Amino acid sequence: MNRTVTAMVLGLGLLMPHAQSVAGDGVVALGATVERLADGFQFTEGPTCDAEGNLFFTDQPNDRILKWGVEGGLSTFLQPAGRANGMYFDPQGNLIACADERTALWSIAPDRQVTVLVSEYNGKPLNGPNDVWVRPDGALYFTDPFYPRSWWTHDAMPQDGQHVYFLSADRRQLVRVADDLEKPNGIIGTSDGKTLYVADIGAGKTYRFDIEPDGRLARKTLLIEQGSDGLTLDNEGNLYLTGKGVLVFDKTGRQIEQIQVPEEEWTANVSFCARDKRMLFITAGKGLYGIKMRVKGANAAK
Numbered sequence: 541m542n543r544t545v546t547a548m549v550l551g552l553g554l555l556m557p558h559a560q561s562v563a564g565d566g567v568v569a570l571g572a573t574v575e576r577l578a579d580g581f582q583f584t585e586g587p588t589c590d591a592e593g594n595l596f597f598t599d600q601p602n603d604r605i606l607k608w609g610v611e612g613g614l615s616t617f618l619q620p621a622g623r624a625n626g627m628y629f630d631p632q633g634n635l636i637a638c639a640d641e642r643t644a645l646w647s648i649a650p651d652r653q654v655t656v657l658v659s660e661y662n663g664k665p666l667n668g669p670n671d672v673w674v675r676p677d678g679a680l681y682f683t684d685p686f687y688p689r690s691w692w693t694h695d696a697m698p699q700d701g702q703h704v705y706f707l708s709a710d711r712r713q714l715v716r717v718a719d720d721l722e723k724p725n726g727i728i729g730t731s732d733g734k735t736l737y738v739a740d741i742g743a744g745k746t747y748r749f750d751i752e753p754d755g756r757l758a759r760k761t762l763l764i765e766q767g768s769d770g771l772t773l774d775n776e777g778n779l780y781l782t783g784k785g786v787l788v789f790d791k792t793g794r795q796i797e798q799i800q801v802p803e804e805e806w807t808a809n810v811s812f813c814a815r816d817k818r819m820l821f822i823t824a825g826k827g828l829y830g831i832k833m834r835v836k837g838a839n840a841a842k
Contacts (some may be wrong), residue, residue: 567778567788567797569818572832574801577821578614583805584823585770586627586637586671589813589837595821596635597809597828598624605637605648608828610815618652623691626671626727626770626809631678638669638682641691643698645669645682645707658707658714665698671726671770671809675733678709679755681717683724683738704738706755717757718749726771726782726809731838737779741767746781763793770809770823774835782807786822803827812837 582601589595595608596617604619605627618624622639624646630636635648636657643666644659660666667686674680683704686697704718704727718724723742729735729751736757739746746764749757768781777791785807788797801807805825813821817837822829 567774567776567833567835568799569832569834574799574822574829574831576802577608577612577828577830579827581826581828583808583825584828585625585808587770587809587811587813587821587823587828588627588629588635589811589817590629590635591633593813593815593817595811595813596627596629597811597821597823598627598637600625600640603641605635608813608821618648622646622654623689625669626682628672628674628680630674630680631676636672636674636680638672640668640670640689643668645672657711658705661699661705661714661716667697667699667702670724673727673729673736675709675729675751676731677733680707681705681727681729681736682707683727685723685725685742702742704757706757708755713755715755717755718760720760721747723767726768728771728773728779728839730773730777737763737771737773739768739771739781741769743767746771746779764789769806772810772812772820773838774812774833775838776835777838778835780810780820782810782822786810786820799831801829803829812839 581599586598593610605617605621607617623641624637625640626638637646639646645657647655667684670683672682685702706715706717721740725741726739736749744767748761748763750759770782772780779789781787785801786799801824803824807824809823
């Protein structure tokens with residue numbers, strides 16, 4: 541049975557010291573603390589930001605996509621929602637969602653009309669798209685690990701491995717661009733569309749790739765000896781990893797900050813949002829959290 545969702549107005553409910561700064565000025569705004577904004581969910585995931593600064597996230601077990609408005613109100617955007625997991629807005633304002641229930645990638649228009657972008661590769665179903673990043677030109681990358689789900693009728697992995705895929709902006713070309721990872725999960729790219737970060741949660745590593753003009757990946761570089769469920773970037777090039785709270789790493793892969801989250805369960809994902817993109821939203825277990833940042837999100841849509 542679902543618990544009643546309780547939303548708190550932004551600015552209330554201070555919980556704990558915001559972070560442990562390792563070096564430098566820190567990425568968190570002076571005096572800011574992690575705040576629980578809403579709770580009562582089963583498992584929150586997939587936070588992403590629209591052009592106006594509204595946050596969208598998923599409560600996957602309850603099969604719904606929720607919206608946290610710029611003024612702090614909580615509402616349901618779509619239910620059922622294909623057991624959506626990771627999400628990201630494209631330049632046209634469509635919400636791209638990893639529809640785990642259908643092992644597919646969806647495009648959800650502002651009027652909530654759903655278009656299936658892809659659901660198979662080489663004639664076989666995808667394993668279960670997990671996280672997605674949309675390039676500035678509308679092309680996208682997504683991870684396709686295999687996590688058996690209670691809502692599936694199959695328990696064998698459809699594909700021959702767990703990989704990363706590229707879908708062209710015209711949606712006509714689907715290409716497997718990384719096939720040497722153990723279990724790719726979190727994914728994010730730079731706002732210039734030239735660099736992609738992929739967290740291999742199975743191997744416990746996070747890699748940086750150069751993006752070639754044709755969308756393929758080159759020059760794979762091990763950046764951090766740690767995997768992650770979700771990833772995001774700020775405007776100073778720092779990379780945010782999740783798991784036990786949120787860990788922040790600079791461009792060289794050096795940890796510069798740790799943001800603790802008061803949730804016993806897994807911290808799944810992060811996204812910068814709000815009108816000024818200086819609020820870091822965190823999906824963790826049964827709650828939605830936020831913390832005001834000194835830096836701002838690097839991507840227009842996340």
